[in-house]
Every structure is written in structure tokens, then in C-alpha cells.
Amino acid sequence: MVKVVVAGGGWAGCAAALSAAKAGADVMLIERTDLLLGTGLVGGIFRNNGRYTAAEESIAMGGGDLFVVMDANSRHRGISFPGHNHASLYDVTTMEPLVKKVLQNYNIEIKTKVRVVDVIKYGKIIKSIVLDDDTVVHGDAFIDTTGSAGPMGNCLTYGNGCAMCILRCPAFGPRISLTAKAEVKEIMGRKADGSYGAMSGSCKLNKDSLSLEIREQLESTGVVVLPLPEAIQKTGTLDKKACSQYAVKEYAANLILLDTGHAKLMTSYFALDDLRTIPGLERARYEDPYAGGLGNSMRYLGIAPCNNFLKVEGVDNLFCAGEKSAVLVGHTEAIVTGLLAGHNAVRHCLDMQYLEIPSTLVIGDFIAYVHEKMATEEGLRLRYTFSGSVYFERMKSLELYSTNRSVIKERVGNERLTDIYNTCLV
């Protein structure tokens, strides 16, 4: 039996564990906090713009399990807000146990409150990893989905300090990168001004702290757009955001709230005193990060150099996904890369040829394009997502963007990749 160990239980790690298990591996998923999903515990947006195409491609390729639970647990479907169409919002407050259940159904061994602290490497092969209690876990292939956000020292130097986000570094300990422990030099993303890192792009307000009117509108339509008084319109903060698909003018002139269970506020941070001058938000308080009045988590401070199979350069049996694999933004992006990394990890163990998704499919083109762009200095200053910014433009110009399920299914079929993730390789 081949053994695949996944470090990091965010969306990318969950997807990688899932596809490795589907391909027939014995999978262990390690998460340092007590909850899976990582920033997926506070995100919620999917299927907006090109993410719809990517999600449908994954479903056609047989990796749809996670999208199915997200769809089933959505509070709103097919909503529009500035710059975005046909978005779905899953309920962030109830998502985690459902995903855990899906993974457990595939017999994935989930270890929470366990931290990977070191790797044992022989030449270019990782033999095993060391956990915080000194346990040594052997594996045939490893997947680094530890992300690139935080910990506190990075948030302090490159951002405004620890804002007490859902990653909860002070309580559960810092992010430790498998790639860095395997002595691979990591890449750092940059802001538009060239400085390192980028700040997470949204905060969450406690819905009960909003006025009844706003709450009711949120619950029924999913979106509330509040014009910002000119005095408190922020300028110059947009280019610092991680999520460039939301770094558009409308977001500076308006406050956009989305109903994801919390009231998702589409800005990195917003001074609480200013926020409370807006009608309806007089009693507002933050749900995530708790110090959302001051800042947010810093990301892209440890990206693994990898190829289009998502294998980390310099280590033969280490794969990566999600933010760890490129300057990516979003749950959908994490899941599609996670599925590929998990699948290829199993292929590595069986000495099979790696799966590379062709550029006729949006996922394949996305991975190849991002890696090509990241080789340049300017490319590291951009963010890549199916839902906006440079890549969505490219999707449209290449006619890869589609919301037609049968068209997407046919494209996957033409590449003979239908149900590829559902195929047991072992």
C-alpha cells in the first residue's frame, strides 16, 4: 500500500488527501489547529466568474466531492456583486464538519492539533516527517499544503502585526513549511510596490452586531452594498490586498457585505471607529480577524518552487498545492491544485507518468500560466485567480470561460480525463 502524508488541513490539503485516497493511497492528513479548512473557515465565495468553469472541470474529472458539499451547504447561489457574477456563498459556520465527514468516508486518517516540526531526508527523498511529540511518520510521498500565511513575526514585519485571524498562530503554534525544512529555497510574493507579502483581502463582521435592516437584506439577497462616506474612503490600500479580483474601484467607494454566515466585508481591514460611522453598522464588531480594525494576515511569504505536476523542485517525493504552489487566491484554486497534487503523489509512488492537465482545460492553462508568470519579477506582484484580475481576462480571451456544464464536460472528455480522479491507481 502506498502511504501519502499531507501536511496542512486547509482546502488544498483536504483536496490533496481526497484525491490521493481516491487514487488508492493510505492517507494521513495533519493539521496543527483543531479545525480543518484553514482560511476556508472564513471565506465562502466560490463559483463566481471563472471559478464556475474550474469547479465544473474538477467535477467532470471526478474530483467533485468537495464542490458537491459546498453546493449543498450554500446559503446563496447565483448572486452578483460588483465585478462578480453567478457566485455561490457557502455557510462558513457549518462547513468544516461536513468536509471532515467526506474525508473520513474515504478512510483518511485526520490528525488535528499535531504539528510537523521537521523532515528526515535521504538525498532528494523525504523518508519521514517528525511531529511535535517526537513521533516519526514514514511516507512514500508527502504533500506540503502548509500555505504561505503568517506566522506572527511575518505578519508583524510585512503587515500590521498579528490581527488574531482564524489561523490562530499564538494558540496552536506557527506555520512550519515542509518545503523549507527540506531545505528548498522558497519564493516570496510581492505587493505592487515591490515589498514582500500581501494582506488577506476580507474581514468578517459579526452579523448580530449589524442593524436589523442590513441583516435582513443580507439573509434574503446575500449582498449589501453600502456607499462609503467620502471622508473615510480608503485610498492606496487596494494594491496591498491579496485578492486582486476585489481590488477594484467599487470596493473603495462602497462597503460590500456578503452573507457567508458571517457578514463578509470585502476589505483587508477597516478602522472600527470609522466603520461605526456608517448607518446600520453603529454596533459592528469583527468576527475575523478579531483585530480587523487594525490589520489582517500576511500571505505569500513561503511559496514552494514547483513544476506543472505540482512536484516541488529539488525533492523527488514532495508535492505542493494551494497557496504553497503559487501566488493563488481562493478555495477553488486551492481545491483544483490540491486534487492534482494528491493524484500525482500517488503516481510518484507507483512510478507512473505524472498527470499534467493540458492547457485546453482552464485548470491546466491556469497552472502553466501562473508558473510562467511567477518566473518574472512583475509576475510575483500579481495575484492569480479564476475569478478576476489578469487570469480571468485571459480565460475570456482564450474562450476557456464557460458556464455551460455540458460544454465543460465535453472538453474534459476530449482530453480523455473524464473521471481521472475517480480511478484507483493502486
Add this chain to the structure above:
Amino acid sequence: MHNNMSHCIDINSPYCPCLLADTNHCVSCSRLQGKETCDCNWAGVCVMYEKHWQPKKHTSRGGEGTVVRVEVETEYQVIQQINQDTYRLEFNLPDDFAKSLDKAGSFIFMRKPGDPDFYHFPVGIMKVNQNKIQVVVEAVGPKSRRILTSGDTNLLVRGPYFNGVLGQPWIDNTENSRILLVAGGMGQAPALAIASKLMKKNNKVTALLAPGYTGEIFVDIELIELGIEVENVVSMRRSGISRLTCLFADHDLVVSAGPDEQHYGVIDAMALAGVNLPMAATNNATMCCGEGICGSCQKETSDNRFIRTCKVQTNFMNLVRD
């Protein structure tokens, strides 16, 4: 335990971040070692963060620099002469200073007031009772003899320092277990402090005592009063170590208080008996500054790291033998 085992003893204490953080030599924090991104392994409050707040902390206290240990003047009393050169001393310290020393492995630096700084020498704490501190001093070197032979009983005490026992997390975290305490010679003094900590956690302790070069067993009665089963031997080398091989079987932890030769003897005896118990051992490194700066206490570990044992915890078994 692994994490605690290789961490700085002062991490997240009032003495952290210390002077090492000012010069990019912090033991724990990669950022405070001059690296560009975080790469630490510490699941407590971020040292970098504490460093960031430090200047602000200090303006409110009137612009002091990095927190350094306190130094207080006091007067000692000889309460027991153990042999010709060995004395048990008692002195008073301010309440909070005394309280901070009530910890297994704590030690202080002592010198005569008026002597140059380089006269100070480390002394392990034997007993803390309210604000009365007891230590045992063997007046053989130029520094310790200054204190006992110059006529007056004035004393400068600097502290607190904490890394007197390597493997201290075992002592702090072992409960309801059976512990074998091996103490020889001057090691009897810290052994008393360690034993009283262990007994507070409902452990069953067996002690094996030897007089060592001191020539006297001087803690047996106090150990028995704590409820410890005490066995005295004439010589650790000749009879103690072989007696140990029979005792290991019933125990969960070994604590060795004494010279390094004794620690090695215990390790070899464990190998001979085919047991592998966790071990805590007193730290006998030569110390001059106690702040991780001078390097006199530096030791090499079996994985080729150099650690300054005045601050950094490690498993004694991992040290390369001198």
C-alpha cells in the same frame, strides 16, 4: 516534550527577549537570527512580537534597556560546615526574587560587594523557605574563597537563572510516577530542590546518595522528611552505579545530580541494564556570564549543534562527552 527539550529556558519569561535578540543571536526566533522570514518551532507567544513591544514596555518604565537580572546586596550566615572547605549558607532576598528561585534548576551568581564583575560564580539553589535561601558553597577556587575567607559576610547576589538542570521539563511535567534520584557530592544541594518539586506532584521518589569528594552525605535527613526512600552508598563509582542497575526496572524517570562522570555512569548503567529511561541531569558547565553571551558554557550536541547551556535546554544524553 521534544519541543521543550531544545528550547531556551528563558523563552516567554520576563527575561525574554534578551540581549541576544539585539544582536540577531536569539536561540529560538529565525527573524531575530537575521533571517528574512519566520522559521521557528515555538508554540508559545512569538518572541519577535515580544521584541517589538519591548521598547514600548520600557518607555512606561522610564526608558530602561533590555530587562536584565536583578542584583541585590545581602548578608550570609554559615548554618553548617560540611567539611573543611564546604559550607551551607543562608541569606535573605527580597520576596519576589526569592519566589522566582523556587524552581528546580534555578541558580544565582554570587560575589563580594566591591569585587570586580568577573569574580561572580554560579551557585545552585538548595532550598527556598519564604525569603530565606540556602546554598552550598565549596570554597576551593579564587572566587568562592573570596566570599568565605575575607572576614565580612556581605554578599552580592544576581539572578534568577534557571537552566541548572538539563531535561528540566521532565521534572516540571512528571506526575504520579516513580522517580530514581541519584545524587553525589555537591550534587546533593540541587537534588534537595529537585526532590521537593517532585514530591509536590505526587511522585514516588527513591534516592541513592553518595558522599563524593565532599566526603559527607548532608541531605539524607531532609529527603527522608520529604517522604523519600533514601539509600546511602559509600562510593557512587564503586558500589552506587552497580546498585543502580537493579533499581532502574521500577522507575519512569532518572534524575542525576552530581558531576558529569556520575551522569555518564548512570547512562552507561542504563545501557548495561538494557533500559532507556528519560533522564534529567544537573548542568555542570563552566559559566561566566549566564546570559548566553560569553560562550564559556557552550557544549556540542550529537547532531552537531553548539548550545550555550546557561540558557538552552537539551537532553543530557545528546551532549557529546567531554
